[in-house]
Amino acid sequence: MSDYINNSIRYSVDDDGIANIVWDMEGRRANVINGESSAAFEEVLNRVINDDKVKGALISSAKPGIFIAGADLEQIEEIAFGPKDAEQLNGSLGALSDLNRKMETSGKPFAVAIEGAAMGGGFEMCLAAHYRVMSNDPRVQVGLPEAQLGLLPGAGGTQRLPRLVGIQTALGLLTQGKSLSPDKALKIGAVHELAEPGKVQEAARKWLLDNPDPVAPWDKKGYKVPGGGPDTDDHRNMFMVSTAMFRQNTKGNFPAGPAIMSCIAEGLAVPIDVGLDIERRYFVSLLLDPVAGNMVRTMFLSMEKLKKLHGRPEGIAKKTFKKVGIIGAGTMGAGIAYAASKAKLEAVLLDRDIEAAERGKNYTAKKMDRSIEKGRATEEKKQDLLSRIHATTDYADFADCDIIVEAVFEDRGVKATVTKATEAVVSPNCIIGTNTSALPITGLAQAAEKRDRFIGTHFFSPVDRMQLVEIIRGQETTDETLAHTLDFVQQIGKIPIVVNDSRGFFTSRVIGTYITEGISMLNDGVNPALIENAGALAGMPMAPLTVADSIGLDLMVHAGIQAEKDLGDAYVESVATPVLQKISSEEGRHGIKNGKGFYEYGQDRSKKLWSGLADMFPLAENQPSAEEIQKRYMWIQCIEAAKCVAENVIQDPAQIDVGAILGIGFAPHTGGPMSFIDTVGLDTFVKEADRLAAAWGERFTPPQLLRDMAAKGETMYGRFGS
Numbered sequence: 001m002s003d004y005i006n007n008s009i010r011y012s013v014d015d016d017g018i019a020n021i022v023w024d025m026e027g028r029r030a031n032v033i034n035g036e037s038s039a040a041f042e043e044v045l046n047r048v049i050n051d052d053k054v055k056g057a058l059i060s061s062a063k064p065g066i067f068i069a070g071a072d073l074e075q076i077e078e079i080a081f082g083p084k085d086a087e088q089l090n091g092s093l094g095a096l097s098d099l100n101r102k103m104e105t106s107g108k109p110f111a112v113a114i115e116g117a118a119m120g121g122g123f124e125m126c127l128a129a130h131y132r133v134m135s136n137d138p139r140v141q142v143g144l145p146e147a148q149l150g151l152l153p154g155a156g157g158t159q160r161l162p163r164l165v166g167i168q169t170a171l172g173l174l175t176q177g178k179s180l181s182p183d184k185a186l187k188i189g190a191v192h193e194l195a196e197p198g199k200v201q202e203a204a205r206k207w208l209l210d211n212p213d214p215v216a217p218w219d220k221k222g223y224k225v226p227g228g229g230p231d232t233d234d235h236r237n238m239f240m241v242s243t244a245m246f247r248q249n250t251k252g253n254f255p256a257g258p259a260i261m262s263c264i265a266e267g268l269a270v271p272i273d274v275g276l277d278i279e280r281r282y283f284v285s286l287l288l289d290p291v292a293g294n295m296v297r298t299m300f301l302s303m304e305k306l307k308k309l310h311g312r313p314e315g316i317a318k319k320t321f322k323k324v325g326i327i328g329a330g331t332m333g334a335g336i337a338y339a340a341s342k343a344k345l346e347a348v349l350l351d352r353d354i355e356a357a358e359r360g361k362n363y364t365a366k367k368m369d370r371s372i373e374k375g376r377a378t379e380e381k382k383q384d385l386l387s388r389i390h391a392t393t394d395y396a397d398f399a400d401c402d403i404i405v406e407a408v409f410e411d412r413g414v415k416a417t418v419t420k421a422t423e424a425v426v427s428p429n430c431i432i433g434t435n436t437s438a439l440p441i442t443g444l445a446q447a448a449e450k451r452d453r454f455i456g457t458h459f460f461s462p463v464d465r466m467q468l469v470e471i472i473r474g475q476e477t478t479d480e481t482l483a484h485t486l487d488f489v490q491q492i493g494k495i496p497i498v499v500n501d502s503r504g505f506f507t508s509r510v511i512g513t514y515i516t517e518g519i520s521m522l523n524d525g526v527n528p529a530l531i532e533n534a535g536a537l538a539g540m541p542m543a544p545l546t547v548a549d550s551i552g553l554d555l556m557v558h559a560g561i562q563a564e565k566d567l568g569d570a571y572v573e574s575v576a577t578p579v580l581q582k583i584s585s586e587e588g589r590h591g592i593k594n595g596k597g598f599y600e601y602g603q604d605r606s607k608k609l610w611s612g613l614a615d616m617f618p619l620a621e622n623q624p625s626a627e628e629i630q631k632r633y634m635w636i637q638c639i640e641a642a643k644c645v646a647e648n649v650i651q652d653p654a655q656i657d658v659g660a661i662l663g664i665g666f667a668p669h670t671g672g673p674m675s676f677i678d679t680v681g682l683d684t685f686v687k688e689a690d691r692l693a694a695a696w697g698e699r700f701t702p703p704q705l706l707r708d709m710a711a712k713g714e715t716m717y718g719r720f721g722s
């Protein structure tokens, strides 16, 4: 018989005096570390320590595939956005760290059976146990991913891992938040033993019965850190180089990396108890920094909500998709076919001629060949995927498709022709999605008879790497079409956001402002290198002129002409137009596609800023500071996002933030444009926008909505969050 403590941990003692501590949190798919489960863990620790009959303890999990998934991030979010007091946090957040140390120094041996993923706080608990047996199943992983969310492992991870595996190895694992396969974990010494699946508990028990040792290596006399402590010449050099590299890669936007380095450099020079205290203080400092809270909310909690289709219209039965038709087997169509086939859907890939359609199918073959080379796939898997993709030129093959995704050229006429041809053959229930990047959906829907089944399905390139799909509702799109399209996106493993129809929708509008802002500065005589570097400093993954070259400067000119035609008197010329006309229309420099744009591209994939820029756009005597340019980039994007909110293109801050980071790489450390505005504070944001408008132009004038909200002391998440 076992006791079920706090509905979290089952506890029993067997005839051999082994206490079985089984993590099994009620009503959850995964065990997590929160207030309740920590209290349960404390209770079982006390029982083990105080019961003379108990000789040792075996910790395991009843959840298939998961040991402990980590800290309950909702609690982290509450702390990050609630009232904060550093001293109080120091006390409350140290609870798990204290429990781990209590277990480690209890005088009784603890072994863990890691039969499923042990991440974050879960793996920290394993590191504090005296013996770790891990399943030999490659799907089982262990790791400390906190840095990816702007945090550090605060329950001993930064102290025990380097004491076990050496400083250099641990530093890489901790700062990148990488997880370890069973083989790797054994090789570096993060676990003691691997056992076949199903035999893990038995192996851990055997250690407890045969040769238990209840003292951690670092609590033994004469312990030395493998590879030496932090003050060896090698390690001092390594810290110096790593600090510089970290700064270079993150531009100082991610405080977690430097904090982890400090924990190791300072904490490993002193006894572990002092090291744990040092770690706790750095952990609290990260929680007090907005980066961690914003990242946890957007990159984990909001993303999880969207994966579960938060906001899907209610009362509509879920639809399972079997067959997708794709029109246009180019860059996007080929990628969508690959994604669909990977998700076990049949894909009919149609193009104007069979060679083009086959080329699109061949994209999957090439992707799989690369995976086979890297040992990540087999020939059988490749053939399986290819067997589900049917290349064709015949619309009749669409007859039994559940959904069509149109991905032909960005041209209204071509899109209208293929829509009509499709509607002539598909069933009345078939959804027709268009992958247009910017053309309003309601307009494209005019080519269709059944406009209620017409919707925007905006995938991003490259489709297999980009998780986001921006779903655009046309005026006549029904709730049912929207709900089922969301089901489709979920089925192929992507994350959807939903927006209302507007020119450029949400993502293209926001990224467009960043690019045009960068381009416009050339006309003002700003040094091109400064324009580019300030983008990186702001945390954007690609600099603005670089993005422009990859999109194609001629395409941008064309989009401007199209917008002018469509909008008539309402058209406002972009500040980038004069530059684009000179460089693309007059000089024939169209970007990466013809090897010359703002950059000069070499055959060897090298690139350097085009020297002709200096003659075309002479440098101004007074250059703006990098800080001012960064501000322009961040403000112009956030103002555009706020305009989308004011125009009801999209209003849910979670979708805006996830969409901006996943779709267009908006500086991830900010948590997205809505988190950015809230972190700055609406009042300050509006005042700064007005200053920028006075200095650089009307486009920085914030929408009235922001002024009203600032006057009322509101926040974006407070007003629009769910």
Ligand code: NAD
Binding pocket: 327, 328, 329, 330, 331, 332, 333, 350, 351, 352, 356, 406, 407, 408, 409, 410, 411, 414, 417, 418, 435, 436, 437, 438, 458, 459, 460, 461
């Ligand atoms: P692409 O030029 O690589 O491919 C278009 C394909 O459509 C070509 O294979 C062409 O032969 C085919 N096609 C053209 N007319 C056709 C017709 N009448 N019938 C059948 N096939 C026809 O273009 P792409 O980059 O894949 O873009 C496709 C759509 O996706 C565009 O609307 C584009 O704006 C949008 N989009 C592109 C990207 C991107 O980064 N490439 C990202 C998001 C959205």
